[in-house]
Amino acid sequence: MVREQTVVSPEHLFFVAPREEVFITGSEAVAEAIKRANVDMAIAYPITPQSESMHLVGDLYAQGYLKDYYRAENEFAVMAAIHGASLGGGRVFTATSGPGTLRAMEMFPVWAGARQPIVCAFMCRGVSLPPSIQPENIEMAMLLDTGMMMFHAENAQDFYDMILKAYIIAEKPDVHLPVGVFVDGFFVTHTRDKVMLPAGDLKLPPYNPQHAPVPAFDMETPPMRIVRDPLLIKSNFISYAANASWHQEVMAAAQRARKHIVRYMGGLLEVENPHAKVFIAASGTAVSQSREALRELRQEGIDAGLIKIKSIRPFPEEEIVASTVNAHLIVVPEFNAGGWLAREIKAALNHNSRVVAGPRVFGGMTMPKELIVNTVKNALKARAGVS
């Protein structure tokens, strides 16, 4: 059974097609995206809080929206099989969480190095030990330098939009890289939210392997050098130089994605109240909590702004520098113990003593807006020399 859907241009699906409001969970938003993404094949392995979304993707397969789907034996096998399926020249999808991400780790640089436009959703959660299935996005820190592009969704609407747009950005011939679309598990996956959706009988154009900078592995097109002659079997300057330039090209491809991210996602970041002197900079659900904090700060007469970072890789260094030229305080709330986003921002800025790396919550803790408000107020007091 094949589902009859109408292929429309990405621009039509994203910006023109009329949308209707539905009240759905983040997991359901994933399925709504995949229903319209013209995906050939998905592979699943269960882990909380990812499982429900991949059940729903399985239902889409049963209904004829996908051509193949199976439950694999573990996440390393999933990501390896997804690599194989993508080598075969089709569009693929999978998703995982926390320990699953770490179990599969060896495959992510392979996807990037093989220049595969794989889209994978990450429903972030804690990683052992102590064990936790609760929301926490430390796994994002571990993926920062895999060569994958990384988008961080704030809510179910973002999650739906970013997954679809990820395919189109990933598949641009001058990009052709994998994209991870991340959300903070449970907060987004397991809560209902208003999401605006276009009609379900529309879908993206199919992936065209003929437009890929690296050919499909199907004996119909000349093979990609890196799979045909692995550079590691020669030990000489030419092979090292070829290897190094291949890496540089992966990084350059992510930089070339910027213009497509601007076009389809409206920028790598969004700034609210750009003339503020005090900013909260965040990604994921910490953005929603920051909005609440902002409202309270304004009520107390503190004129603060918000920087929502949507693209973590490529990272919007220049945009952050530009939007904080006049800022004297940048507070970075995060849902992880390590504080990776604050590190990224500090590395991008001059005078990075302006950055306060916190508040941070983890282990399943929520982030009350008061925590952010107090961090801002305490920092302002400390800077004013008041204790």
Added chain:
Amino acid sequence: MSTKIITPVREFADLLPQEYQDLVARGPYFEPKGIEDLGTFKEIIEEHPHCAGCGVSLGIRLVAASLPSPADTVIIGTPGCSFFGLTQTAVNYSNTAFGNQNAVASGLKRMLRIRYPDQHKDVVVLVGDGGIADIGLDLTLHSWFRREKVTTIMVDNEVYGNTGGQESGMSKQGQVLNMAPVGKQFPKIPVFEMAKVSGCAYAVRVTVASPRKVGRAVRNAILVAREIGPTYIQIYTPCPTNLKFPPNRTLEVAREAEKDYYAYEEFITEEAANYLARL
């Protein structure tokens, strides 16, 4: 297959080394070739970095000469000595993370069936004993349990050759090797027996000392995998460098093993036998 895959750009054709020109002009693409024809066509570039007398390289050469449709065959490998030769064969080859080969092959085979529903695209896994029996055992068995239509070939040199002669699960009990300083403490992992009970429709255990048997097994295994289910071939490919015998004794060592503990064995399901008989 598209002939574009093997046609060099005209301006650069004369810059190709003679061996590559031979691979293009006299490769095994469009006429049926077999072990008997070895030497009359170019299945592999000889300038590969295997050691002299390497059983693995001989195993690869025999497999490369026996593919029923090399023009539509892709080989999935994994780290190990086998990638030296496999990157130099006439067919397309990929290897990535150690031990992931049967999962990669599963995804690839399924996608090729989606994209080419009316053509046979043969997906063949060809890797070492460590790659299958140790680090990749779970992914190998699961591909068989799922009945993935892929042929898996182990080039068994009973050692981790590529990393310098460490014990593998396929090493013989008692053998002293790196990381087995007092000798291996357990017998060879019975992967061949596991294939029979894990869903393989056809399985052969053979050595490089019997090239015709290798050729027949490869052909049958790939044909059965097209229609019936997973297939497995385990080829004894001794490693002179790490098992420390003179490189001119490789075939002798294989022949002795065949008499002793590596006897030829074929397993075939009724369905697969009927299918082969109908061809």
